Amino acid sequence: MDNLKTLSHSVLALLLVLLPFSAFCKKDQLNLSVSAIPAKLKENAHAVIRYDSTFVDIISRSELRYIRKYAITVLDEEGCSFGYLQEGYNKLVSITAIQGHLYDANGKLIQKLKKKDVMDRSTFGMDYTFNSDSRIKSYRFAYPSFPYTVEYEIRETIKSTFSLPDWTPQKSPKCSIEKAFLSLSYPASTIVREKEYLMPAQTDRNNREIDGIIFKTWTIGGLSSFEPQPFSMAGNFNMPTIILAANDFELMGHNGSMDSWKSFGLFNYELNQGRDSLPLAAKNLIHSLIKDDTSTLQKVQDLYAYMQKNTRYVADEYGISGWQTFDANSVCTKGYGDCKGLTNYLKAMLKEAGITAYPSLVNAGKDDYYRIDPKFPANTFNHVILCIPDSRDTIWVECTSQQLPAGYLGGFTQNRFVLLTTEQGGYLIKTPSYEKDKNYLNRQVKIVYDNKADAQLIALQNEYSCLMQDDMLYLLKTLPEDKKQKWINQKFNFPSYEVVNYNYQFSGTNKSPLILENAKAKVNGFIQKSNKRTFINLGWLPNPMEKIIQTTPRTKPIVLEKDFRITDSIILVLPPDVTIESVPGNTELQFPFATFTQQVQKQGNQVLLTSKYEQNAGIYGKDDFDDYQKMYRAINAEKENLNVVLSTSIKMNQDH
């Protein structure tokens, strides 16, 4: 009975769903000649999506059919990659059919995709996953002259509704869209949510219910390609997107709900429950490791340090392991695991120590602050970290790192929403962000000018705090001495130099780590002597602002994600008998998003240059963009003029 219903459902769905689509095709879509593309859509575009129709047909909580049929005209070499087919699949997603056609500029069929030429490969070696069930089918048509058009049809059966496909028809700002269409259908007895982002004003939406099935369609068209505006992403996406989520879903035999963050968190909690038993020896070890600790932070730090030393990151994401952790016992015994496994292992160790901890799902990545939409519960996570509530302050731990201190999250997961998974369900909370007083770089440089030497000895004393030390921490904690030496001889901006000695100290606290760098370098090329003058250039410290290149007028806000401060001081000690011809002037630049001050003082035979740049995180209007550019250029111009000029001619005259 159930089967029959499903069958009739899908036949009906297909018929109904194809109705609007065939109407949509009839007019002009079957004409794939390039001349049919409106001129506006070819402007600055490298490829034109002639049509893209996607059908998401949800049959039950454990099955959906996915069909995508689309044609893309490739206009030039830069657009080639949009014509390549690349489709991932795995244990849950099976590709049931692939068809492909190649048309010339006149829309004449040239070639059909041959099944035997479709490349099929495992994703092993393409990323850092050791083992998984994900594979890729790919195909490329080759055609000697532009433009040409490729058309593909892919049919898939997906045995889960845990993650529904997203719809982002404009794959890149380099493509324009002639027409795109999404159809979503599902039984009226279930709840499937959708959310639109940045959809064009002229979106055509349809919504009806026939025979207990809900059909929704979206049609958009005439979207031009555009120049991306860097630092402008303030929302979840930067192109028209619809995301979908099924309130009641199934994942490999596990039923769950995501009608709220609470229920979705509960599902994740229950899926991973009861996997925290440890061998007896490990339990005894835990107690001996923390026997002298008085605070929760100390205990967490000691157990975390033990785990960091004794485990490594190995991701086995095969099948359900992609979502459910390996049990703590096996991670403990084998000494490796993925983010879930290592997080669960530390959680289990903490439990033995009497400390409660909650795995927290996160969308990790240095630039993915806004990926989670707090108002739309869905499976949009790619990583997990551990949250340990403490009476004074919450302790966050990145379990896949072998270097970080307990309590500090680097740029990978800081300052964003995460889903705490607890026995009471999920809670959406934010990870810590680092303000200027924590997120800073402080450089002190001392140069004692020796006018008889070619190379000058420069002493550097630098402090890197919080996010400023992220990349360095990893290198310093992992590189052997010879590689460290190579690295330090490349990291500074001097024209040519050799570091003669250096040392690093790790200081600060667990929650805001700090690296102290002490280095002495022999530097060439920043002092030029002529007959009359000596130029000492002090402009080799890099501009603290990011260079943003945009050639079209700014229409979007400028988004600065981080608060930070960079302070520099350069002390130049001159021989007593020199005459200073000129020193750089003072500068002060002030904008809502940042301030920059630079001061130069002469004190006896010393020149002291100090500068401070402070950036205020925030979303600023498009008009601030010009100021940002102005400020960037002003600081660059300053760098060029950062010369202390000594006059040697006077001295020569005196000598004579």
Add this chain to the structure above:
Amino acid sequence: MVRFFTKNLFWIWVIVFQYPVIFLYAGTEDIIENADSIKAYLMMDNFSMDNNAEAIILYEKGNTFLQDNVLSYKVERTIKILSQNAVNQVGTVAVPTGSRTNIKKVSGITYNIENGETVIQKIDKADILKDKITRNISALKFNLPSLKAGSILHYSFTLEYFTFIGVPNWNFQHEYPVVFSEYQTSIPDYYIYTDLSRTSIPFIHVDKEKELNGQAAAVHVFTAKGPGNYNMLTTTWVRKNIPALRKEPFRLGDENYLERVKLHFTGIAPYKGSVIPLFKSWEQVTEQVLKDGDIFPQAYAGNGFLKDKVTALAPAKSSELEKATSIFSYVRNNFVLESNNDEHKVNLHHTFDTHTGNLQELNLLLTSMLRKAGLNSEPVILSTKPHEPLNSFFPNIQDANYIISKVRIDDKDYYLDASQKYLPFGILLPECYNGYCRIINEKGYSMNINPSHLADKNIILASLNVDQEKEKKLRLVMDVKYGNMTALGYRQIWKGDEQKAKKELRSLFNLGSFQLTSISVKNVSDPDKSLLIHYEAETELGDKNIIYLTAFFDPFFHQNPFTAVNRTFPVNLEYEYDYNYTLNFQVPDAYKIDEYPKQRILKFDSDLMYFQNLVDINENKNKFSLNSKFETHTTIFPVEEYTGLRSFFEQMIASQNERIVLIKSN
């Protein structure tokens, strides 16, 4: 009969090897069979042979046994881990295999010390996984358990191939230092293999197997009666205390330096005293691919289908060079390289009809068309960087991974590659300039294509004037003409997109107070013409009494490319540099030049590297001009010259940082 590997097939392997894993590494019978020695090594945390080592290969042994056309290859290694980095690098083992390869007897063990006791943990059978990567390539993969800094790991596996050619080569040297490395081959005497070894110490031939142990590099050969009507020849190489092979910039690929032994199949001896040489010489190999192969003969075939096109492209009355450039441009511009199509049978007629083909098809088609036009053109095979060049004594066509076309006009050879859209006539990709190559023709000549054939000639012309309209502004106009190699690099990124080019050039433009007012790019997609960039920029002149100006608006180097103070390997440049910069400066009326960059000539290694700054000042007209040049006339600098080379760059950069000083006149 001989399979020709193209670059793209190689690509799949690269992906497999790029997995952050060192496949093939295991241990020593000596150490793991002796509990005391294991314990002693577990307690060690420092090895005097290399204080920077993150791991030490204590023992490794390879064994190839060939019998009844089954080649069995056993590998085992024991590694002491010294850093957490090494845990991640060697703890995961992945062994790529072909579709017809059996993999057997896989084992992995970790040794740790806990409370003063040695703890042994074996890998679970269930944790040894197989991954079918593509139709033809699989991988066996596993993780050693409970690894940490201090652990010792041991693993071994045996691969079984159904073949009698292709006895594996053996590297004695790795990214980590090696204490002991042994390779043994046992081959029936009716197969003739020749070996070629490269070690820092020559192998000593010893008479008795046990004498191997006393030597740092020794080889022992032993013949015994085999099971059938033949003898087995067993050769054992032993090499001890080999330092790690470290990376350096401006260095040739690892293959060129690794200590190793290569084995080469050269013939068969069906019965005593008879030898049928098979791959004895390149001449023989060439003859074979032309006689029995079905690929190269197509370049020499009549190919009547080309006649009309060739006649149209290269009319009889045009010169040979005109004919060649016309045909070359036609193939390069109108044919597309199929990157995922190496499996099909080569058919030039089909290539010509569809205008698509892989590397060998396109360059063989080019050769064939040039020949059809009556020109002296031949295909050339080579091995690209970072691989070793083809070996002149070791003819192995499988070492060749690239094919080009050569045409000889008026006693001059031109090297052509029509598969790359942005290569001009007569220029190859930089990785092709890798020395020894073979011409596939009846006589089978060799030739060398060296980076010294290739100079990257960049010309920069800058002029600085007071703006005619806006008098308070100083205006910079700069024209840059890029050399072949720099232009190739840009064109491959820009892919004919002028907007992209401009955007990137804008982002690279950084001249302090000078603000870019316009930029234009010419010939982005036409490699036969020079890539030209035109910049215009301006800055406020202001009203200062003294102005300091840069004289080098596009310095040859901003930072010294030779950052390391010490050097282990010779410096190899990809091509010869040739930079030329001229500045013409009409000094504003209100100012006069007080100082300018010093006239200077730097020479290194006689004239092999040369830098000059020449200045000319005309005080009457208040004009200043400067010409700066940098040229290299070699691409190789021995280690002993490194300090001098580094200092040469240091001085050149310092010289280009010198300023012009203007002071207000009167």
